[in-house]
Amino acid sequence: MKKPLRKAVLPVAGLGTRFLPATKAMAKEMLPVVDKPLIQYAIEEARAAGIEQFCMVTGRGKTALVEHFDIAFELEATLRQRNRLEAMEALKGTIVEPGSMVTVRQQVPMGLGHAIWCARAFIGDDPFAILLPDDLVLSRTPCLKQLADAYNETGGNVVAVVEVPREHTNRYGILKTGADDGRLVEVQGLVEKPAPADAPSNLSIIGRYVLMPEVIGHLAKMERGAGNEVQLTDGMAKLIGNQPFHGLRYEGTRFDCGDKVGFLEAQIAFALARPDLAAAVRAFLPKYS
Numbered sequence: 001m002k003k004p005l006r007k008a009v010l011p012v013a014g015l016g017t018r019f020l021p022a023t024k025a026m027a028k029e030m031l032p033v034v035d036k037p038l039i040q041y042a043i044e045e046a047r048a049a050g051i052e053q054f055c056m057v058t059g060r061g062k063t064a065l066v067e068h069f070d071i072a073f074e075l076e077a078t079l080r081q082r083n084r085l086e087a088m089e090a091l092k093g094t095i096v097e098p099g100s101m102v103t104v105r106q107q108v109p110m111g112l113g114h115a116i117w118c119a120r121a122f123i124g125d126d127p128f129a130i131l132l133p134d135d136l137v138l139s140r141t142p143c144l145k146q147l148a149d150a151y152n153e154t155g156g157n158v159v160a161v162v163e164v165p166r167e168h169t170n171r172y173g174i175l176k177t178g179a180d181d182g183r184l185v186e187v188q189g190l191v192e193k194p195a196p197a198d199a200p201s202n203l204s205i206i207g208r209y210v211l212m213p214e215v216i217g218h219l220a221k222m223e224r225g226a227g228n229e230v231q232l233t234d235g236m237a238k239l240i241g242n243q244p245f246h247g248l249r250y251e252g253t254r255f256d257c258g259d260k261v262g263f264l265e266a267q268i269a270f271a272l273a274r275p276d277l278a279a280a281v282r283a284f285l286p287k288y289s
């Protein structure tokens, strides 16, 4: 009997050094794509997948992330008084159920695996999703919903995967693949950021996961991996053979918003997907090509 997927962990403790100076006094997850911060895309995507409880793994200087999902009483009162209905509508996605969002702190930057371990009390004995807000996916069905559906089919662990150029395997967690029906692929092994020559495939993990709580026991050993960090990929690899583990080739386009070029491309793609902006953006784009 599969337990329903209701929890999501969002690691947001990173320093965002690649976006300095913008991120000097502001969390990188507050950077907007068009008019919405990255963190809100992640929360909305999680909600669309049936997630009801959220845990942000934060660090120092990240309080804006918590504020963003609180009621801004004065702002709302002013908007109501001025009858600014559109602006009030824009705030809707920022409101979460009372008590449904918690934060824990990752006091030391020991890696993604360590960040997830920091959420262990929240996770308890339940399956949980992970969303890395830097990875933004433009798709017909929200990416995490696709993973949740796959989890309901297969049970066990499911990660979102995409083929990358061979020379990029050293940027991602990479799969050693087993049976493959073109959509779901059986995971036989996982390696974090292998050199192209050592990579078992060019199928990479993107920042969307559905994992079983047993991964926490493996992360708790705090074994250091690539970059001398506690790697989530290494913890997940220990589950293989004991539980189902699949990669899902999701439908959609992924943008790496942790990278300047990926972030700029996301702005254009998401603007073009907006009925209120597409025509105006299309009109100015040729000027720059």
Ligand code: G1P
Pocket: 112, 132, 135, 171, 172, 173, 174, 192, 193, 204, 205, 206, 207, 232, 233
């Ligand atoms: C992390 C994971 C990696 C995964 C990637 C997806 O790496 O460690 O396995 O492929 O996210 O974006 P990071 O981007 O934090 O270096």
